[in-house]
Structures are given as C-alpha cells and as structure tokens.
Amino acid sequence: MTSIDHLEQIFRQVGARLVSKPDFKTRGICCSGLVPAKAIVDLAKLLAAEDHTLLDVSVLEAKEGFLITYHFDSFSEPGRLAARVLAPRENPVVPSLHSVFQGAEWHERESHDFYGVRFDGNPNLVPLLLPEDFSGPPPLRKAPGDLAGLADLGVFDGSEILDPSCASLVPARPAPPAAVSEARDA
Amino acid sequence: MNSLNFINPFGVSEDPGSYVGDFYTDNFAKGAGEGTLILNLGPQHPSTHGVLRVIVELEGEYVVRAEPVLGYLHRMHEKMAEVKTPWQYIPNMGRVDYLHPIAWNWAQVGACERLAGIEVPERAEYLRVVSCELNRISSHLMWWGAFVMDLGGVTPILYAFEEREKINDILQIVTGSRLTMSYFRFGGVSADVDDRFVRLTKEFVPYLRERLKMYKALVTDNVILRRRLEGVGPMDADLCRRHGATGPILRAAGLKRDTRTDAPYGVYHKFQYNVPTGPSDDCLGRYMLRLAEIEASLDIVEQAMGSLPPGPVRIDKAPKAGWKLPAGETYFAVEGARGQVGVHLVSDGGKNHYRVKLRAPGFSNLSLFAEAARGVLLADAIAILGSLDLVIPEVDR
C-alpha cells in the first residue's frame, strides 16, 4: 500500500530539500517535493518500484532558474505527486529519467526544445517539436523582468523546509496547519 | 546502368549522387543494420492520420526499428497561453484535440476553477457530463472508422459518420460548432439545453445501441479483421507504465485506471456505469474495449438526461473576459477519449497565465509505439499505430 506518508518518506529518503502534502482537491497533487538534481533518478527508481508512471515533465521559468516538475501517478493507488528539480538559468543540466521511464525521452526532448534544459543520459536529445534547423536560443520569456519568483507563484506553498538554503522558495505566510492535516485524512 | 540514359524527354534533371535524407532520416540511419531498408512513412501517408511521420527500418516486410517524428503540427498552444487571458484561452482548447474538444475544455476550465475556488451549479455539472460523454462517443466512432480504414476497409468510416453527424447536430445546439467546440465557461457552461437537445439525445441513445449491432455484424465479427488484430501489438501494463500510457490502452492491458473514478470530478460519482477493462492487451483487445466504452458512455448519457436537475447553468458572478486568476499552481486532469488529459497551470496573479503545460495523452501513448512495433510486419505496425487512436494536433499541441 502506498500512502501519502509513505511517499513523503520516499522524498525524505532521497534527500528532498522541501516536501509538502498539498490538498489534492485544490492543487491536484497529493505530495510534492524539491529534490537535488542528482537524486531524481534514485527517486524515479524508487517510484517505479512502487508501480508509478511518469505523466509529464513540465518546466517552469522562474527568477531562481528552471523548475522542472515531474508528475507521477500510481497504477495501484491513484494520487498524483510532483517531484521538482531546480536547475540554474545558465547551463541547466539534469540527469535523464530515460533509464527508468522510457517515456521520459520525449518529454525531455520537448523540454530541451522550449527551455534549453539539457538532460544528461537521454539517448536522442534532438529537436522533437521544433524544426531540426531551428537556430537561436530557445523561445523563452523575453524580458527577465517578466519572471516571477517561485515564492510568488506559490509552488511550494506550505512546504516543510528540510534544507535551510531553500527557505526563500517557500512563501513567507505559513500554511494553516489545519488544512494540512485535513488533506492527510482525505 | 547509366549507359541506358540516352533520352530525357521530360527535362527532369537526374540526381547524380545517391539521395541523402534529411536530419531525422540521417539521425535514424546511424543505428541501421546491414542490408535493411529505411522507409519514411509520412508525413503525407494515408495511414498516419494527418501529419505524423514514422521512420521505419525494414528487413523485408518486418520492422526492425521504428521512430515517430513529431512537430509537423506544432502550434505553440502552451506558449500562446502566456499571452492570453484564461477567457481567451478557452477556444484554443477546442483546437488542441479536435475529436474530443470538450475534455480539453473541461481540463482548462476546471484547472482555473480549482485555482480560483469556483463552484459550479449542479445543472451545469450534468450538462458537462452529457456533452463530454457525447463527445467521447463521437471521438470513439471516428476512431472506429479510421482504424478499419487503416486495415483496408473503407466503408465503415462513412457509417460511423452517420452517427457522428447526429452527435454533432446535438452538440451544435449548445456549442454552436461541430468540430472545435468551446462550451465550458468559468463557473458553468455557455448555454442551457433546449427541448430539441433533450429530444435528440433521448432518441440517439437507443438508436446507437441498435447501430452497434450492425457494427458487430459488419466489422467486429469479420474473420479478416479478427485475424488481423488477434495477438498483434501486445502492450502489457509494464510497457504502459514505463511510457506513461493512459486511457483505453492501459485499460485494455487489464488495469482499471480511469480518471473519472480515480480522481472524481464533476458529477460522475452520481452515475452507475461500467469502466470496462480487458479483454486482452493486443489490438483486438483495444478495439473491443473502445466499443465497450461507447456503451458505457451511452449509459452515463441516459442516466444524466433522465435526472437533469433544474437551475441555472452558470454562477451569478461568473468571471468576465478580463478576469484575473489568483496566484498559485494547480494540476487538473480529466479522462479524455485517448487517456488522461492534464493541465498544469501556474499563475502569478497577472492578466495572462504564467505557464500552462498541457498533458496530451496521445503524446505518451505514441511514445510506446517504437517499442511495440519492434519486429512486427509493416501491416501490423500500421494496425498498432491505428489502435493507439492518435490525434496528431493533440500530440504536437
């Protein structure tokens, strides 16, 4: 049985920096965590062993860099979870999940097309949706002033801070503890 | 034998060197074995449903490797979201997947509603279910025809269109269009149903049940079709898991995974319906499963139309065109005809979306084609491609 607490435990096991259990009803994910880039493959292996599948890879541009969100879903007990990796704006490199989830190849190629994030270990990192002769920088947001901070976007709303260096990513206002415990019960 | 080259009556210049393929062909050819033939199926090929391109390496008639090449129909829907308000983005959703636009409507509108905490009136929820299920039926009917056409039977698609046109007639009453529908609004739906809608829908359900018998006699029981599909392209649960496949493909592999019941949304929990699984994970299993899903959807439509509650179809203070989303992040998924349709929405509280990521089920479903098509006959590869129920605009977005 995979419960939300168990998933949280997996996040802690691979050295997550931030971990949260948002309300599934409003956020659409039941467990979320920021993990170091080098730990994402370990996390994926653990999740794969727990009968999880990779739904998509979504890249978010923010002031702090590229936040790469991997959405996983379980085949045995439904409940989406988000594993996040923060890559720097300059030379973003993240290990590829291709060895665990072969379906990740295309998601990573798509992210490479549009955000220039390089996925180490992807066997075929050629343009997927953009034309092969597309030159120039990836089609990012034009002005750096457009970018919002992750704290403003509320991505890590109500997260438990495990690595103090990531405290700035969490919005200042603390989430009401009652809501968190409700989500756990639900 | 260039010595035979004595006449060139039409002035076509002869290419002296051997032809070099484009980037993707060359990239694919790097891994080619000795004495194999590299063949480009598409992007303009009769069985690739639009503009999918598949490069295959053939040894005789057998596919050694295959690789789909995407991007011929990429329209930057995700990038467009960054310059559009949520209201302006709704019509885009009908264009992402033209066969099941209502599911995409629901995913986008539902994501915004979850973020803003908007509740939807009950009558609107019922109408959402009815329209979504009718649309799912029409999508499956279209797939049925196109799939049989991939197998060489041209006539069934025109029979499927008879039913599809009836559904389009029904949905046009409320959505105003027959293909790229945008019916959902924040806090409800755009229009209430009239008597004609109710009458046509109630007539349609028994009519289609009757027609499904004809489908069975003409196609499902046909020995040629059965022998073409039996045991072809098995996709077990593990393959689906590694590639993130959802929807009918996964259910045919025996897993009862359906977003409608797993992460309930709308009023699906009020209806008694069957989520079919199985019977087998090959092409025939996927074929039978989709036909069973049509019947399940008919059940839902029948029940929803029978118990349609009165009331408004949109909340009073419905968001207007200039409405701003509150800041935050959410992920909302619905069950489309092809699998889980997901919208990952991030807003910074500004006029436009900050980031929208569209999870197209076809994208993940197509990615397992390369693995499933290894070592099968070319004709089987076409059958596998057809059984994935691809809508290329959705894959490319």
Added chain:
Amino acid sequence: MDLSIANFAQIIIACLLVIALMVGNAVVMVYVERKACGFIQRRPGPYEVGPRGILQAVCDSMKLLGKQIYVPGNIDWILYFLAPVLAFFPVLLLYLPIPFGRHLTAMNVDEGILLILAFSGLGVVSNILAGWASNNKYGILGAARAVSQAVAYEIPMIMALLAIVFLTGSLSLTEIVERQGSWPWQWNIVVQPLAFFIYLVSLVGETNRAPFDLPEAESELTAGFHTEYSGMGFALFFLSEYANMLLVSFVCAAFFLGGYKGPFMDGFWWMFIKAYAVMVFIVWIRWTFPRVRFDQLLNINWRWLLPLSILNLWVTAVIVRFI
C-alpha cells in the same frame, strides 16, 4: 489453324474490337464501381457530370490524359516507360480465345485456356518492372508483393480450371461452353462448386483487388508499384487492371456459368451479363471487407486453396476415369 488472309484480317479486326472493349469496359467499370461504392456508403456517388454522373468516367479519363507526366529522378527510363505498356498489351491477346457465341470467337484455338494462362503471367512482369524502375521504396515493396502473390494464386486457379478441363476433355473454351446447358442447373458450377469457389478467391487474388490488394495496399504502401506513375502511365495500369478483371470474369462465365448460353435465348449478351455480375460481386466485396495481411494472404493460398484444389482435382479425375 491455317493463317490465311481472311483469318489474319479477322484477328486484326478482333484486336481493334478488343481495344474498344477494354476502354469501354474501363469507362463503364469506373462508373459502376464509384456508383456501387457510393450506394453502399449511402451517398450518391458521382452525379454532377451528365445525367446521374454518367459522364464522370469520361471526364476522369480526359483529366488523366491531360495531366503532366511527373517523373521522379534517378529512374530507369526504359523500364519505367515500358512497364505500363507491358501491362496493357498482353491483355489484348488474352481476349482472342474468349467465345462470345458458338462461332463468335476471334481466334478459335483448341488450347484456348492454355493461351490465356500462359500470357496472363506477363502482367506481373509489368508490375515488378514498374516497382523496380521508379526508384521508390514503396514501389519495390509493392513489386515484391505482387510477384509472390501472382505466383501463389496462379496455381490454385489453374487447378480449379483443370478440374473443368478434366470433365470436358477439352482445352477449348468454345467446347467447354458447348458442353454446358442453357439453364443454371446445367452449368459447371453445379457439378464443381468447390472449383468455382477456389477460382473466385484466386480471381480476386490474381487481379490484385481488395481484400487481396496487397501490391497497392493504400494504407501501407500508399499505391505500391504504381506510386510514381501519373497521367497516362497510371491510366494504362488502371485500364489493364479493369481489363484483367473483365478477362477473368469472362473465363469464369465460360467455365462455370454456361458462357454465352442462357435461359430462353443463347447469345453473347449472356456472356456479358454473367461477366459483369461477377465483376459487381468483386466490387461489392472490395467495399465490404478489410484487407488481409501479407502472410495471411499466402497462408490462405498455400495452406487451404492449394490442398483443396488438388483434392478437388483428384476426386474429379477418379470420377471421370471410373464412372
């Protein structure tokens, strides 16, 4: 048969008539096929050109004649242009021994069916040349399929016809028709239903029609061996396809359905009615069934049709010999 001037003139006139028949047949069949397909699919088919679209086929052929001949690069020029011609002309010869009446035959050879079977093998040569010469991978695959299919389906076809030949004791088509009566129960189909069935199946296979249209399987090979042909080249392939269809239908009518004999009044019209009935049947199955796979196509032939036809032949031989 001595080849006198009169005989020679007769053959020339017959050839001209056959060309007219082939072209006319293609025009009629295009119309019939499109109309039948339309009615099956619950739509009217062609109806804009002429009353009820009857001139559609004429317009189509005009269009084909007027089209630019688009030639791909790096082709083998001689073979590329030879292939459609080679597809068209051997069919001419095949019509010569077909009897339209007791004395209404272009060339009444005693070994008529032998002539037809011998020359019908040439058709596949044109297919392989077309596929090879047009420097196209789909063409090559289509040509390879065409050859193995034609080779396979010729054998049960011959076996099925041989059973009738055993019964009749003659290779002449006129003789075979003469041995049958005017009424349906006097036709060979009654005594040889299995041979008729085998012939019908291999007829579809031999003429590359759906569900056995593997060499030009649209959803797999776009158009197979004639992918790179446009305009007149395509028209000639088209013409020869319908001419082949008509020919095998004539043979079917002569062998199994009493040829020019029919109730009330014998005559060439019976030959045409029967042949076109067979053709409409071929059209009907084309618009009903999906296509078989290539290995299945060969399996049907080698594992079922061939043993069945041999069995049928043995039983016929034993019956003819001892009873």
Added chain:
Amino acid sequence: MIKAVVDNLKGLWSLVVGLSVTGRFFLSPQKTVHFPRDVVGPEILESFRGPLELVPADDQGGSKCISCQMCARACPGDCITVVKGDAGKAPKEYKYDFTLCCLCAACVESCPAGAIRFSHRVYMVARSREELRLDLLADLRERCGLEPAPAPAPADKTKAVA
C-alpha cells in the same frame, strides 16, 4: 485440423454476414444532402455560428452598440475594431475581420449592451480575403433595407431536408 476447418467455415459465414450488411445499405436510401439541390433544415442553422452581426436597435439601421470596446478587448484573435463616434455613444466604424475570428463568443458574451450576435449565414462565399473583412455597420444598414442586398434569394425548387 477439424477445428481449423470449422473455424474457417465460421469465418466464411462472417464474410457472408458482412456482405449482407453492405448489400442492405446498398438498397436503402442515401443519407447525404445534395447541396445545391437540397439544403439542411432551418433548425440546424438556428444554432449555426456564422460571422458576427450587429443587433438592430430600430429599423433605421441603428445599432445597440455603445462603443465600450469590451468586445475588442475580450477577443482572443484581435478581429474586432470599434471606432468611437464623434458625438454620442454610437460607433463610427465597426470593422470585423472574419479571417481571424474563431467564433468563440467571447465578444458576444462580454457585450454589456447585447449589441452583437452570430448570424446564421452558412452559404457565405468570398473570393478574396478582402471580402471577409466586414463592415458590420454597413451590413446592418443593408439588412434594414437601406442599402441594396447583393445576394439573391435561393431558387424555389430548393427543398429543405430535416
């Protein structure tokens, strides 16, 4: 062996069943509407979304539009241009580019005055892009009979099909 033979015979029977289905449809009436001779019924056109048109306020070619620009701002395709009149609220110009319109009804639903709606012109034909850049005020005057209508009425023999 016996089983294979029985299977194949059953298979052949399924082919006969298939032929009987298409044969039945061959003989049954057609479902298509032959366009220039027949047209679809009016109840289908009622919900059809053609190009936008202004709702007449009176029979003098006046519109309900108050030039508030809500439609132009709501439009995802930027296909509406409203130029405010010199005096009063009535617009001087209401330009609508049908080539850019996605018929999403954002304008119709955001109009506070209820001044625009979708027309049901299904038989609209244009020979150039220019013809699809419509002037809705002129169109409104035309419909009120102030300007001559260019399109002739459909022929009498055309019959509606439900």
